[in-house]
Amino acid sequence: MAVGSNGVSAFGSSYRFSDQAVKELAQIVSHYPEAKAAMLPALWIAQREYGGFLPPEALKEVAERLERPYSEVEGVATFYTMYNIRPKGRHHLEVCTCLTCSVVGAYDVMHEIEHQLGIHHGETTKDGEFTLTEVECLDWCSAGTVVQVGSKYFGNVTTENVKDLLDELRGSENYTPAGLADTITKIQLPSQGAK
Amino acid sequence: MAELKLLYKHIDVPGIETIAQYEANGGYSGLKKAVTLDRQAVIDEVKTSGLRGRGGAGFPTWIKWNGIPKDTSKTHYVICNADEGEPGTFKDRELMLRLPHMLVEGMAIAGYSTLATKGYVYIRGEFVESAMAVRKAIDEAYAKGYLGKNILGKGFDFDLYVHMGAGSYECGEESALMSSLMGERGQPRLKAPHGPLPVISGVWNSPTLINNVETYACVPHIVENGGEWYAKMGTERSKGTKLFSVSGHVAKPGNYEIEMGTPLMELLELAGGISGGNLKACIPGGCSVPIVPADRCASVNLDYEAAAAAGTMVGSGGCMFFNDRTDIVLLMRRTSEFYAHESCGKCTPCREGTRWIFKILDRICSGGGLQGDIELLLNICDQIDGRSYCGLGDAAAWPIRAAIKNYREEFEYWIEHKKSPVGPNCVPPVPHAVNPMLTLTPA
Numbered sequence A: 001m002a003v004g005s006n007g008v009s010a011f012g013s014s015y016r017f018s019d020q021a022v023k024e025l026a027q028i029v030s031h032y033p034e035a036k037a038a039m040l041p042a043l044w045i046a047q048r049e050y051g052g053f054l055p056p057e058a059l060k061e062v063a064e065r066l067e068r069p070y071s072e073v074e075g076v077a078t079f080y081t082m083y084n085i086r087p088k089g090r091h092h093l094e095v096c097t098c099l100t101c102s103v104v105g106a107y108d109v110m111h112e113i114e115h116q117l118g119i120h121h122g123e124t125t126k127d128g129e130f131t132l133t134e135v136e137c138l139d140w141c142s143a144g145t146v147v148q149v150g151s152k153y154f155g156n157v158t159t160e161n162v163k164d165l166l167d168e169l170r171g172s173e174n175y176t177p178a179g180l181a182d183t184i185t186k187i188q189l190p191s192q193g194a195k
Numbered sequence B: 001m002a003e004l005k006l007l008y009k010h011i012d013v014p015g016i017e018t019i020a021q022y023e024a025n026g027g028y029s030g031l032k033k034a035v036t037l038d039r040q041a042v043i044d045e046v047k048t049s050g051l052r053g054r055g056g057a058g059f060p061t062w063i064k065w066n067g068i069p070k071d072t073s074k075t076h077y078v079i080c081n082a083d084e085g086e087p088g089t090f091k092d093r094e095l096m097l098r099l100p101h102m103l104v105e106g107m108a109i110a111g112y113s114t115l116a117t118k119g120y121v122y123i124r125g126e127f128v129e130s131a132m133a134v135r136k137a138i139d140e141a142y143a144k145g146y147l148g149k150n151i152l153g154k155g156f157d158f159d160l161y162v163h164m165g166a167g168s169y170e171c172g173e174e175s176a177l178m179s180s181l182m183g184e185r186g187q188p189r190l191k192a193p194h195g196p197l198p199v200i201s202g203v204w205n206s207p208t209l210i211n212n213v214e215t216y217a218c219v220p221h222i223v224e225n226g227g228e229w230y231a232k233m234g235t236e237r238s239k240g241t242k243l244f245s246v247s248g249h250v251a252k253p254g255n256y257e258i259e260m261g262t263p264l265m266e267l268l269e270l271a272g273g274i275s276g277g278n279l280k281a282c283i284p285g286g287c288s289v290p291i292v293p294a295d296r297c298a299s300v301n302l303d304y305e306a307a308a309a310a311g312t313m314v315g316s317g318g319c320m321f322f323n324d325r326t327d328i329v330l331l332m333r334r335t336s337e338f339y340a341h342e343s344c345g346k347c348t349p350c351r352e353g354t355r356w357i358f359k360i361l362d363r364i365c366s367g368g369g370l371q372g373d374i375e376l377l378l379n380i381c382d383q384i385d386g387r388s389y390c391g392l393g394d395a396a397a398w399p400i401r402a403a404i405k406n407y408r409e410e411f412e413y414w415i416e417h418k419k420s421p422v423g424p425n426c427v428p429p430v431p432h433a434v435n436p437m438l439t440l441t442p443a
């Protein structure tokens, strides 16, 4: 059983999951009647272990640990928007331009961020600090325009306060893609004392 | 009619998200009472209450609960659909963030009455803050003996886990959610009458109960106060209270809990009235439901039957108001972009049709609309609606059809004059005027 072991994979590539990650995965697997169900959690762990995105080796490691075909893991990873198949910037700004945000200025906010960062949405700044993408409704429409960065939602973002937001992020380590994957992994694990 | 706070009664109590404060305000007395009752008696209370699913379809909750087999030859599962993704809706997110124990308590009661031993809260991946609150609540409930082995000394075992999504609207569709929970792409499964009912054969071919966050949150109140008490609120067939998420051009956007059957215009008043102009339109139940023009808003009452009679739906309760700066064609262009992006790709009418609708609306809004485009749009809607594998396809067709029915002249204006009938300051802005390359990029 690959889940509990560590070391070198059958394909010769090195595993990157830490001992801690191996333990976390084993515990999450125990929540389900079959290991395959831990596919999404395993991809979250991998996204953290591989520094915020999922290179082919990460998908391979998940496949081997869960004993599933590589193609299946890749199929799942590419279906969901929050798994990063390519690296993202240290801060991934996801601007909601969906219905109600779009009528209270979301496109202006997006345009302003593009202007200030000098990139188009879908791109990453040269220094690797910021990636900007446009996303569907983040379900906090009462605070439009909403921008998600890592595990945090910023509400009521306007063209006026965009600069403050970017400045705050530049000085922060809190909302990185790997940090998001770490938080999500922890949420799926009971705290000490509980089952 | 003002707000009627049942779920939200104690939402402003500081610390209500902790088990101590929740219990101090009557929390977990529903579960304590439930475990002294016969399992069927709990289901009967839910039946008497008339509670209907709050996830969008309004299906009677007790029918699902009662449909779970009464023997345990297989493990029974209880799942919470916390994948809230419908544009305009943000009630489940707030419920979990601020009242996480109400969900935990409701699910434990559901577990007890359906003989389930395992439960999963499937939470939308983006909802990290809410999920952290649910995590903490589950840990606290274990420590207090409300979850785990031999709950409240009654020999009832129930484990509750959090399962995080990873970004997909389609995973809110219940059979797609089950696929995702089992580690697959979030694509739907064959449903009754062609496939099995989840209550008989859901996840891992076992009896599975799946309800929305708000549905579970209603249950402790119903058990504690009795189904009859709950059924006194609301209308003949739509009972109790409902959370409505109000957004758009209103002075005080937010979640409001009102009695079922409250007039739409009273909800608007609660939210501080329209801002930045006069009322032009309302989409009362999330972006999938038909749009209502201002002059008909006064005829809409917010219960399942009255909303349907007025040509729209209560849906998930995502109520969006728009002022007269709003360009309906641009709004529908953005709506169709949402469905095109979220279509899971499993069936052709939806996968292709949603993209065609978006492309045609995008062409119209780029000044390239053709005579006949309106008929073409309607034709595509007819070919998607009722011919798709799951409800997403239907939901992509309804808003477009309703917008053309109610605002046909705006579509015609766009096609003829190649500009917005509302004027250059319309919202949403004409995308290609803001930035020539602003269209959605796949992540």
Ligand SMILES: Cc1cc2nc3c(=O)[nH]c(=O)nc-3n(C[C@H](O)[C@H](O)[C@H](O)COP(=O)(O)O)c2cc1C
Residues within 6 Å of the ligand: B052, B053, B054, B055, B056, B057, B058, B059, B061, B081, B082, B083, B084, B085, B086, B169, B170, B171, B172, B173, B174, B175, B210, B211, B212, B213, B215, B390, B391, B392, B395
């Ligand atoms: C495309 C689509 C998306 C849906 N999204 C959600 C959702 O985010 N949350 C939800 O509770 N129900 C959603 N539903 C409805 C569910 O399929 C299901 O009816 C609901 O979870 C049942 O719970 P209820 O009876 O308590 O309402 C969606 C349905 C469709 C077709």
Ligand code: SF4
Residues within 6 Å of the ligand: B170, B188, B342, B343, B344, B345, B346, B347, B348, B350, B351, B388, B389, B390, B391, B392, B393, B394
């Ligand atoms: S209607 Fe078809 S393509 Fe659209 S989401 Fe459902 S199954 Fe997928």
Ligand code: FES
Residues within 6 Å of the ligand: A096, A097, A098, A099, A100, A101, A102, A136, A137, A138, A139, A140, A141, A142, A144, A145, A146, B087, B088
């Ligand atoms: S439309 Fe932006 S959060 Fe809902």
